[in-house]
Amino acid sequence: MLLKSAKTQALKKELELASSQSLRYAHDFARLYKETKKHKDELAATNRQLKRYAEDLQKNNSLLKTVNNELQEAYYDTVHRLVLAVEYKDRFTGQHIVRMSKYSALIAEKMGLPERDVLTILYAAPMHDVGKIGIPDSIISSPHKLTSEEFSVMKRHTIIGAEILANSKSHILTVAGQIALTHHERWNGTGYPCGLAGDAIPLPGRIVALADTFDVLTSKRSYKDPFPIDHATEVIKKENGKHFDPQVVDAFLANLDKIAKITCELNPKVC
Ligand SMILES: [Fe+2]
Numbered sequence: 453m454l455l456k457s458a459k460t461q462a463l464k465k466e467l468e469l470a471s472s473q474s475l476r477y478a479h480d481f482a483r484l485y486k487e488t489k490k491h492k493d494e495l496a497a498t499n500r501q502l503k504r505y506a507e508d509l510q511k512n513n514s515l516l517k518t519v520n521n522e523l524q525e526a527y528y529d530t531v532h533r534l535v536l537a538v539e540y541k542d543r544f545t546g547q548h549i550v551r552m553s554k555y556s557a558l559i560a561e562k563m564g565l566p567e568r569d570v571l572t573i574l575y576a577a578p579m580h581d582v583g584k585i586g587i588p589d590s591i592i593s594s595p596h597k598l599t600s601e602e603f604s605v606m607k608r609h610t611i612i613g614a615e616i617l618a619n620s621k622s623h624i625l626t627v628a629g630q631i632a633l634t635h636h637e638r639w640n641g642t643g644y645p646c647g648l649a650g651d652a653i654p655l656p657g658r659i660v661a662l663a664d665t666f667d668v669l670t671s672k673r674s675y676k677d678p679f680p681i682d683h684a685t686e687v688i689k690k691e692n693g694k695h696f697d698p699q700v701v702d703a704f705l706a707n708l709d710k711i712a713k714i715t716c717e718l719n720p721k722v723c
Contacts, residue, residue, distance in 0.1 A: 535578045538585050541592045548667055551718050553577035555663035558710050562703035576628035577660050580635045583613025595674045607644045627656050635660045638695045658697040670722045678722050681712050
């Protein structure tokens with residue numbers, strides 16, 4: 453009897469212990485659940501906040517892109533207008549600059565220049581004769597062959613162009629200044645204004661020298677009719693290694709189909 457009562461007591465105690473443990477577990481579980489839910493809510497709030505940030509960033513990014521595009525457009529437009537200012541003095545320049553800059557970019561591309569450099573040449577080349585703005589009209593528009601004195605004045609358009617374009621923070625304008633100064637230099641050192649030879653002439657200047665000459669050859673001037681493309685190409689070939697860098701001539705010849713296409717589109721009288 454005594455033994456039975458002791459066993460009952462022990463069982464009762466175990467039951468009480470198990471019951472209190474279950475209560476503690478339930479309490480801990482409820483606390484954990486509450487904390488987990490709180491973290492989950494906090495995470496959801498953080499997610500919502502991050503989503504709002506991402507949306508704001510996207511909006512700002514698209515606004516910046518629009519502003520950047522507008523600035524770029526204004527920049528090219530300003531450059532174009534600067535070049536058009538020269539057209540008032542030299543009535544041949546308007547279409548000439550469109551063609552010769554396209555020829556220049558095609559040559560640069562064929563020479564394997566990176567796309568950024570090709571585009572720089574495309575946008576910088578039209579400014580090659582910007583210095584003509586500082587040359588008297590009587591010389592620019594002279595219907596006759598220039599006297600040696602007049603030609604000396606005319607040569608100054610290279611230096612004036614370089615001065616106009618000097619000290620710019622813009623890479624395109626810096627290259628344009630380089631082109632303005634060197635587009636009448638010759639591979640064999642007989643050009644002007646400095647008589648530079650070979651690699652001493654910056655590559656954009658060497659490229660524009662050929663593109664400019666080819667367009668002058670295939671254009672009408674007061675002193676000559678336009679040369680047909682074949683004839684102009686022969687003149688360029690004859691000047692290989694003299695007036696022109698042989699590598700530039702190679703790239704020009706390798707791209708002749710595309711160059712002739714531009715000539716025919718923009719100067720149909722030649723084709
Ligand atoms: Fe020039």
